[in-house]
Amino acid sequence: MKPVPENRQQALVDRLIEACGGAYAPETRRKYYITGPQWAAAYEGQALFHAPTRKPVSFEEVIRQYAKIGIGHWCTHDTDVIPTEQLDKDGQSQILSRIKTALRENGLECSMVTAETFFNAVWAASPAAEAPEVREYAAWRLRNVVAIGHELGAKFAVYWPGSLGYYTQGAIDETDTLRWYADGLNAACEADIEIAKQHGRPTLKHCLEAKPFEPQAEILLPTSDAMLAFIGSGLLAHPEMVGLNPEYLHELMWGGAPRAALARALLAGKLWHFDINDGYRLKHDVDIAIGLVNPLDWLNVLVLLRSHNYSGPFNLDFKPPRTTSNHGVFAVSFPTAVDRFITLWEMAGDVISDPIIKEATDALKAGGGAADPHDAASVTAANRELLTLHELIGHRMVQILIGAHRGRTYSA
Ligand code: XLS
Ligand code: MG
Ligand code: MG
Numbered sequence: 001m002k003p004v005p006e007n008r009q010q011a012l013v014d015r016l017i018e019a020c021g022g023a024y025a026p027e028t029r030r031k032y033y034i035t036g037p038q039w040a041a042a043y044e045g046q047a048l049f050h051a052p053t054r055k056p057v058s059f060e061e062v063i064r065q066y067a068k069i070g071i072g073h074w075c076t077h078d079t080d081v082i083p084t085e086q087l088d089k090d091g092q093s094q095i096l097s098r099i100k101t102a103l104r105e106n107g108l109e110c111s112m113v114t115a116e117t118f119f120n121a122v123w124a125a126s127p128a129a130e131a132p133e134v135r136e137y138a139a140w141r142l143r144n145v146v147a148i149g150h151e152l153g154a155k156f157a158v159y160w161p162g163s164l165g166y167y168t169q170g171a172i173d174e175t176d177t178l179r180w181y182a183d184g185l186n187a188a189c190e191a192d193i194e195i196a197k198q199h200g201r202p203t204l205k206h207c208l209e210a211k212p213f214e215p216q217a218e219i220l221l222p223t224s225d226a227m228l229a230f231i232g233s234g235l236l237a238h239p240e241m242v243g244l245n246p247e248y249l250h251e252l253m254w255g256g257a258p259r260a261a262l263a264r265a266l267l268a269g270k271l272w273h274f275d276i277n278d279g280y281r282l283k284h285d286v287d288i289a290i291g292l293v294n295p296l297d298w299l300n301v302l303v304l305l306r307s308h309n310y311s312g313p314f315n316l317d318f319k320p321p322r323t324t325s326n327h328g329v330f331a332v333s334f335p336t337a338v339d340r341f342i343t344l345w346e347m348a349g350d351v352i353s354d355p356i357i358k359e360a361t362d363a364l365k366a367g368g369g370a371a372d373p374h375d376a377a378s379v380t381a382a383n384r385e386l387l388t389l390h391e392l393i394g395h396r397m398v399q400i401l402i403g404a405h406r407g408r409t410y411s412a
Contacts, residue, residue, distance in 0.1 A: 013331060
């Protein structure tokens, strides 16, 4: 092939993505509770060892593009859209009114707001640092985020306390830090009760998000399970207002099974919000879009969530790769992420209603009917052949994933 001149490259990408097929109409995409973060679409590709590869994108543009794709909900960190020095000042109200206009004009809703408590230098020693003024600043920021949430009509507030940890051990007492972190959340919940009353709205659902490493070397609440223990620790004044926002990759990063982590959150009644993406075990937070790495695992995750009627948001918390252009972010990255989600969600429905999986599962639950349930040999023998169904179910899941359950084979 001859070199493709710069001015023909977008058309080539557009033609090939069209040729891929399998895209859903924007109206279909809007039927799912999919939320698009401001920071994901506006991410410019920068990192510690990476210069930006894309140009800045305004929130007006992100909202307009999400509407065109069919992503019906938008969410943001406070400082994605409001400069730190303008928070809770006139600048904030002007920006919020511009956001409301953009949302209204494009038929989008703001689903969630989140506090940036990791990027600014003020968080160097975490939002729960030793110095009381840092903690007062953190409480003020969280209260302000709650106010922004009500102003924009959000239902959820998310907190990823990225810098709640340390590089050198021994300088802080972890129990103090965790108590102080709880004080910040208590301030947010108490402010919420007041502000919700003023607005005549229900209080927000406050969702904690864990990540096992980054940006600190050691993290005090590294997993969703640690967050559950924290919610139940007695430190929170309103534990009933606080739940989880697990992120798929964050559970995979520590070597866990995301589906099992979600199951534990479901049992605790705390699975309120879910950041969807993909990546690799025991690596940094690569934030690849859903289904590009682990589609089978994703299918399994969605089977669990569908089976248990999860009805919260699916938040596209991924980062378009640095190799994707500004055009590609909205032409390829977001629509394909949404479409893989929808396809996997619908496939999860196929798994749940698949007669083979159903019969196999029912048989496993019926067991073999051992003559003596207190005799190991008799119990083992009674189930010996049935247990082969575990592998058969795994095979059937792969068949559904690749379409082979419809009779497709690769015979020559
Ligand atoms: C970072 C987190 C972040 C949160 C919101 O790793 O995923 O994007 O979702 O602060
Ligand atoms: Mg996240
Ligand atoms: Mg992540």
